[in-house]
Amino acid sequence: ETGVTQTPRHLVMGMTNKKSLKCEQHLGHNAMYWYKQSAKKPLELMFVYSLEERVENNSVPSRFSPECPNSSHLFLHLHTLQPEDSALYLCASSPTSGSSDEQFFGPGTRLTVL
Amino acid sequence: DQQVKQNSPSLSVQEGRISILNCDYTNSMFDYFLWYKKYPAEGPTFLISISSIKDKNEDGRFTVFLNKSAKHLSLHIVPSQPGDSAVYFCAGRGTGGSYIPTFGRGTSLIVHP
Numbered sequence: 667e668t669g670v671t672q673t674p675r676h677l678v679m680g681m682t683n684k685k686s687l688k689c690e691q692h693l694g695h696n697a698m699y700w701y702k703q704s705a706k707k708p709l710e711l712m713f714v715y716s717l718e719e720r721v722e723n724n725s726v727p728s729r730f731s732p733e734c735p736n737s738s739h740l741f742l743h744l745h746t747l748q749p750e751d752s753a754l755y756l757c758a759s760s761p762t763s764g765s766s767d768e769q770f771f772g773p774g775t776r777l778t779v780l
Numbered sequence: 781d782q783q784v785k786q787n788s789p790s791l792s793v794q795e796g797r798i799s800i801l802n803c804d805y806t807n808s809m810f811d812y813f814l815w816y817k818k819y820p821a822e823g824p825t826f827l828i829s830i831s832s833i834k835d836k837n838e839d840g841r842f843t844v845f846l847n848k849s850a851k852h853l854s855l856h857i858v859p860s861q862p863g864d865s866a867v868y869f870c871a872g873r874g875t876g877g878s879y880i881p882t883f884g885r886g887t888s889l890i891v892h893p
Contacts, residue, residue, distance in 0.1 A: 670823065699880070706789070708782065709824075709869065709883035722880065756823055763880065768814060771823030 669693065670772035672757050678778045679747065687742040687775045689757030695770070697763035698740040700732060703754040703774070715740060716763040747779045783807045784872050786884035793891050799857040801887050803870030806851065810872035814881055815844060815855050818867045827868070828855070860891045 670691045679685050691698065700712040714722035715734040729751075731743040740757055754776050758769040785804045793799045803813075811832040816824035830837040830844045830853065837844050843856045857864055867888050871881035
């Protein structure tokens, strides 16, 4: 497996469920990101991890909880979500978080909250 | 406040013609701009970038033009091919403490055979 992978690709959950999104990068990068893409809106940065430490949290509600156990894996734990949280969640990685390198994105997880 | 604006949600072009995708930005701290391309069911992939010290960068059929005074950039694709049909995202990045790009909403390009 190469590049950035995300699982699951599709997820339907109720508002009281707890689920997790997983991202894995095989590029040897040190920075990983979570983005949210809602319909007709720009890509919204949610979290940034650099060398497994969270360096940025863009005022994301606490019902989204990230976890970065090592530089290759990133999780997004979901709890008591709202229907408006339905969106495409994209993971990305880059060599570092402070360079001019471009980001490499995964295919995304399409989340539907009922 | 949207710092990167792609005001055309969609663009339709005939194969072989030029596609021009536009992007405006408001943050004068941006000094590096990127274009990403996204196919359905895939994540965005990097396409081309330009530094603010340049006004043009070319890579094969893709050319990005930057007009700093107007805070405007455009992506030209010539000749356009049906495989270019995708959503194109413009992003700006600055030196004000964060190298993380700010994205626009994207423009959906359809190239007709």
